[in-house]
Amino acid sequence: MARAVAEKHDEILAAAARRFAVTGYRGTSLQDIAREVGCSKAAVLYHFANKEAILTELMAPAIEVLQALDERIAAHAGADAQRVAAEGFVDLAVRFRREIALLRGEFPELLQQPAFAHIQRISERLIDALAGHPERASARITAFVLLAGISETCGEFVDVPDEELRSALLALVRRALEPVD
Structure with missing residues (x-):
């Protein structure tokens, strides 16, 4: 279970890096990151307090x-x-x-x-x-x-x-x- 949480955490970071590279920090929303990962915005917020x-x-x-x-x-x-x-x-x-x-x-x-x-x-x-x-x-x-x-x-x-x-x-x-x- 802990491994899956750590993997999702890393997956969110990687997705955020890709989104920031394409649309910039300002141009990327938590919803954009969640969509790229294939999870909900709430799941992103479980791992990170905010963008x-x-x-x-x-x-x-x-x-x-x-x-x-x-x-x-x-x-x-x-x-x-x-x-x-x-x-x-x-x-x-x-x-x-x-x-x-x-x-x-x-x-x-x-x-x-x-x-x-x-x-x-x-x-x-x-x-x-x-x-x-x-x-x-x-x-x-x-x-x-x-x-x-x-x-x-x-x-x-x-x-x-x-x-x-x-x-x-x-x-x-x-x-x-x-x-x-």
Whole structure:
């Protein structure tokens, strides 16, 4: 019995990921997920309190890696922090490109939800570290565009081998960022 419950839980997560990829988080209802699984909306709600809980669980592994990156960045300064931020974010984006692609175009709205509020603070610290010169508007703009661009496009390259994508993204980041003095 417990195995069947766990399987249904996983089936709901997989269906939600597929629906979010097709119609976005906003464009997907619990009823859409239930229909894809072949169960009732009540069955979905048995496993998850709401749609945000589904998204939270889908994104949990990526968020854990992002939090660990934030801790690694905090342990460094200057050029080291910039390097750790660049390599860490690229690694995260490559590893979780499918999950990130689910949220394409919806990050700003999702960051307003309580379950994801801490991501906004981590993003600001990541931008500061990437910028290297957070007091310079041009450096912050570059860092912001890099983060947004990588996040918005990484899912487009699901067929590119991880190491090839990582190498291309790191080369782009290194060309775009101002070195820290």
